[in-house]
Amino acid sequence: MKRRIGFFDFTGCEGCQLTIMNLEDHLLQVLQLVEVVEFRELMSETSANLDIAFVEGSITRAADRQRLQDIRHRSKILVALGACADNGGINLLGSHQDVSTLRQQVYACDAEHLLTETPVPLHKVVNVDYSIPGCPIDGQEFLAVLQALLLERDPELPNFAVCVECKLAEYPCSFDYGEICLGPVTRAGCRAICIEGGDRCRGCRGLVDNPRTTPYHQILEEHGLSVEEILEQYRTFNIGDPQ
Amino acid sequence: MGQTELLRFVRSLLQAYDVIAPRRKKGRIVLDNLSDATDLELHFPPSVHSPKKFLFPHWDELFRFRLDGNVLLKTEKSSPPRILFGMHPCDLHAVKILDDCLFEGETDSTYRAKRESTLLIGTDCVPDEHCFCTSLGTDRIANGFDLFFHHRDNGYLIQTGSERGHRLLTDHAPATMAGPREAPLALQLKECENRLQFPVESLPLLMEDAYDDPIWEELGKNCLGCGSCTLLCPSCYCFNVQDKLDLNLKEGQRVRTWDSCQFDQFAQVNSGDNFRSGQADRQRHRFYRKYKYLWDKYQRTACVGCGRCSRECLANIKPTEVLNKLFNQAPLPQPDSSPGSEYQPQMARVEQIKELSNNDRLFRLKVPQKFTFQPGSFLQLSVFGLGEAPFSFASPSDDSGEIELVVRRAGTLTQSLHRVQCGDRIGIRGPFGNGFPLDRMPGKDLLLIAGGRGLIALRSLMLTLLTDRERYGRITLLCGARSIDTLLFQDDLLSWHHSGLLDCRFAVNEQNNRWGIPAVDVSLLFRDLEINASRTIAAVSGPPEMYRQINPLLFRLGLADEDIYLNLERHMKCGLGKCGKCRINNICVCECGPVFAYSSVKHLAEAIER
Numbered sequence: 001m002k003r004r005i006g007f008f009d010f011t012g013c014e015g016c017q018l019t020i021m022n023l024e025d026h027l028l029q030v031l032q033l034v035e036v037v038e039f040r041e042l043m044s045e046t047s048a049n050l051d052i053a054f055v056e057g058s059i060t061r062a063a064d065r066q067r068l069q070d071i072r073h074r075s076k077i078l079v080a081l082g083a084c085a086d087n088g089g090i091n092l093l094g095s096h097q098d099v100s101t102l103r104q105q106v107y108a109c110d111a112e113h114l115l116t117e118t119p120v121p122l123h124k125v126v127n128v129d130y131s132i133p134g135c136p137i138d139g140q141e142f143l144a145v146l147q148a149l150l151l152e153r154d155p156e157l158p159n160f161a162v163c164v165e166c167k168l169a170e171y172p173c174s175f176d177y178g179e180i181c182l183g184p185v186t187r188a189g190c191r192a193i194c195i196e197g198g199d200r201c202r203g204c205r206g207l208v209d210n211p212r213t214t215p216y217h218q219i220l221e222e223h224g225l226s227v228e229e230i231l232e233q234y235r236t237f238n239i240g241d242p243q
Numbered sequence: 244m245g246q247t248e249l250l251r252f253v254r255s256l257l258q259a260y261d262v263i264a265p266r267r268k269k270g271r272i273v274l275d276n277l278s279d280a281t282d283l284e285l286h287f288p289p290s291v292h293s294p295k296k297f298l299f300p301h302w303d304e305l306f307r308f309r310l311d312g313n314v315l316l317k318t319e320k321s322s323p324p325r326i327l328f329g330m331h332p333c334d335l336h337a338v339k340i341l342d343d344c345l346f347e348g349e350t351d352s353t354y355r356a357k358r359e360s361t362l363l364i365g366t367d368c369v370p371d372e373h374c375f376c377t378s379l380g381t382d383r384i385a386n387g388f389d390l391f392f393h394h395r396d397n398g399y400l401i402q403t404g405s406e407r408g409h410r411l412l413t414d415h416a417p418a419t420m421a422g423p424r425e426a427p428l429a430l431q432l433k434e435c436e437n438r439l440q441f442p443v444e445s446l447p448l449l450m451e452d453a454y455d456d457p458i459w460e461e462l463g464k465n466c467l468g469c470g471s472c473t474l475l476c477p478s479c480y481c482f483n484v485q486d487k488l489d490l491n492l493k494e495g496q497r498v499r500t501w502d503s504c505q506f507d508q509f510a511q512v513n514s515g516d517n518f519r520s521g522q523a524d525r526q527r528h529r530f531y532r533k534y535k536y537l538w539d540k541y542q543r544t545a546c547v548g549c550g551r552c553s554r555e556c557l558a559n560i561k562p563t564e565v566l567n568k569l570f571n572q573a574p575l576p577q578p579d580s581s582p583g584s585e586y587q588p589q590m591a592r593v594e595q596i597k598e599l600s601n602n603d604r605l606f607r608l609k610v611p612q613k614f615t616f617q618p619g620s621f622l623q624l625s626v627f628g629l630g631e632a633p634f635s636f637a638s639p640s641d642d643s644g645e646i647e648l649v650v651r652r653a654g655t656l657t658q659s660l661h662r663v664q665c666g667d668r669i670g671i672r673g674p675f676g677n678g679f680p681l682d683r684m685p686g687k688d689l690l691l692i693a694g695g696r697g698l699i700a701l702r703s704l705m706l707t708l709l710t711d712r713e714r715y716g717r718i719t720l721l722c723g724a725r726s727i728d729t730l731l732f733q734d735d736l737l738s739w740h741h742s743g744l745l746d747c748r749f750a751v752n753e754q755n756n757r758w759g760i761p762a763v764d765v766s767l768l769f770r771d772l773e774i775n776a777s778r779t780i781a782a783v784s785g786p787p788e789m790y791r792q793i794n795p796l797l798f799r800l801g802l803a804d805e806d807i808y809l810n811l812e813r814h815m816k817c818g819l820g821k822c823g824k825c826r827i828n829n830i831c832v833c834e835c836g837p838v839f840a841y842s843s844v845k846h847l848a849e850a851i852e853r
Contacts, residue, residue, distance in 0.1 A: 026490055029491060032491065033491075143490060147488055147492060151488075159506070159507060160470060160507075161467070161468075161469045161470075163467070163470070163471055164470055164503075167471045167474045167555065168301055168501075170271065170291040173557065175557060184467045184469055184557060208507075209507065210507050212467045215464060215465045215558055218465075219467075219557055219558065
């Protein structure tokens with residue numbers, strides 16, 4: 001019997017779900033393996049029970065918490081889809097400031113109808129079984145995780161840095177252009193598409209298990225960054241406390 | 244070959260082969276498919292990846308399988324015929340290292356398929372500030388390519404390195420083949436500023452003492468663990484094997500991907516234990532693999548000095564800096580006594596002189612200070628004004644304070660020694676070297692094989708054995724010479740023969756000799772030899788050609804490589820392992836020999852073969 005899967009979203013840009021819908025070459029094959037029973041971007045049906053729920057976005061309101069708990073309740077496996085769901089992502093960019101100050105800055109009023117709390121990743125609300133990192137996720141990695149789950153195996157993420165992706169693809173190092181790049185401490189798996197596109201790595205996939213922060217910060221300091229500026233680098237995608 | 248001909252050659256190649264050549268990509272040189280012959284560029288700095296990218300790629304399918312069944316059998320593995328055009332000498336050396344490792348033992352068929360269908364065309368390089376090939380001797384190469392394009396003013400001088408390369412030229416550049424043959428270009432001198440401050444041969448010795456050096460902790464603290472160094476290394480081949488399933492979850496492929504000893508999980512086992520848990524351990528492992536472990540195995544470094552690792556290291560870890568630091572901080576050993584004394588002889592008094600043959604004279608010397616030595620080791624005899632030469636001990640090491648040496652009259656030094664009278668004083672320096680392993684011999688049967696003057700060292704051994712005869716099993720002496728008159732120590736030989744303490748067998752080439760012994764070669768003495776190979780140690784001492792003849796006979800008797808000891812004397816000039824005159828490939832005879840177990844020299848091409 002085909003496994004029943006669903007896709008859900010909270011606060012986020014829905015880019016991760018879009019990435020999945022963009023897997024056009026593979027979707028028909030995926031549908032041979034699974035039955036999509038809930039996916040707001042595609043269909044109006046809902047389902048009382050699911051084998052796997054893929055959940056995108058961060059939790060910012062009380063109502064979200066309840067809905068997420070409900071999804072958890074209905075699902076055997078819950079997977080955080082993308083950076084916002086995994087660790088809060090860019091939703092947490094302003095989190096070091098008070099929420100009401102932020103609202104004043106953004107809306108120039110208290111904006112009560114837009115009442116939100118400080119965003120949190122899914123695992124602060126419910127038990128998350130697995131995470132697919134990235135902003136957005138990598139489509140091929142999604143397929144690999146789905147394959148593993150269908151075979152009842154633990155999905156594995158690369159535990160080496162984005163530098164490996166660059167070396168394999170023979171991209172020049174961002175540091176050679178005087179750019180600050182988070183590649184040396186960021187989990188690989190993205191094929192370094194940002195570097196390929198001429199940008200630098202901003203760490204959307206989170207840190208590797210054992211980031212070498214001491215030598216890395218030394219290198220950043222040699223490139224003229226202060227401690228505060230170094231911390232700023234990590235804040236873009238809220239990838240953990242480097243201290 | 245001029246530019247026009249080169250273009251024609253490459254166009255022709257493109258009809259028949261995938262041609263991989265250096266290309267520009269994002270401002271860098273990478274190896275990639277060439278589609279237009281005019282894009283070929285043969286004067287370029289090192290490329291990002293080496294030919295490893297094509298010969299041993301990062302993603303390499305080993306086989307396909309069905310999830311619920313078997314390995315899917317495929318027709319024999321084959322790769323498209325391919326030419327790697329424009330390989331620098333360092334990269335060609337790196338291919339040899341890959342060959343060593345991947346062809347040894349169970350041949351890696353996936354590598355082999357690519358290697359066999361690929362032709363390698365070398366070209367001269369332009370070293371940059373990270374290159375240090377000149378320190379490793381990998382800046383030029385004599386073989387291991389199919390063709391090599393040497394730059395010169397008006398084009399290229401092409402060197403063929405294989406039959407395949409020759410055919411390639413015949414088929415695709417007939418005009419060049421029809422042209423005149425030319426002498427090789429003079430060796431061009433390359434200078435790399437980045438260099439080792441010591442000869443490469445010292446590396447294994449340097450590394451030997453460096454295992455616990457604090458430098459590895461220092462490297463570990465600086466290293467990002469990103470693995471760039473090993474991924475880009477042209478000779479790092481450590482890999483992981485993974486299964487990649489097709490989306491239908493029915494079939495999949497087992498693939499080989501590059502791995503790196505710098506990654507956290509490389510040496511981790513299922514329990515979570517990690518056998519190289521710190522980055523310092525991992526960096527040390529990398530350096531030992533490059534400069535020690537594979538040297539021990541293949542007598543070459545696994546580094547070719549291409550500089551790729553340091554070129555792309557964000558943490559600026561440079562092999563030359565690390566190795567030079569190790570070298571420079573290695574303490575300078577203090578001389579044993581007063582400076583210079585290691586070269587200065589001591590004076591010994593001639594006690595007795597005895598004619599052994601027309602040209603050989605035995606000298607018994609009273610030494611100023613008693614010393615002990617092993618049979619097979621040697622001493623330097625010195626005559627002021629003429630110099631010094633090495634001589635084997637002919638006597639056993641005892642506490643008489645006297646030693647015996649045999650001097651054959653040959654050159655000026657030995658002629659002068661033959662004029663020495665009893666009571667004169669001559670210089671001695673030593674003893675030096677390692678002799679026969681007396682500690683291994685008690686309880687064993689001993690087979691001593693002497694050829695000509697090789698008997699001198701074996702007399703020292705034999706007399707040592709006979710002082711304590713009952714400690715040893717059967718002793719057999721096979722002794723060969725050109726004629727009876729050249730047989731040294733005839734009195735000793737006859738007395739041993741009559742003593743019944745050992746089995747003596749003689750052979751001389753001289754017909755109808757006065758001893759009435761068969762005029763045969765020493766190898767014929769093996770014919771009715773009965774040996775219990777498992778309890779026998781052989782000691783062989785003779786001229787170089789004798790080993791080539793005798794070794795196979797010993798193997799046939801069933802003797803193990805480590806039970807065959809050979810006296811491989813060379814011209815041991817300084818005796819201190821320094822002057823290099825007695826080198827056999829990478830080892831100094833005076834330090835490691837002159838007596839060697841066969842097992843420790845069989846990999847050395849210069850030991851017995853030449």
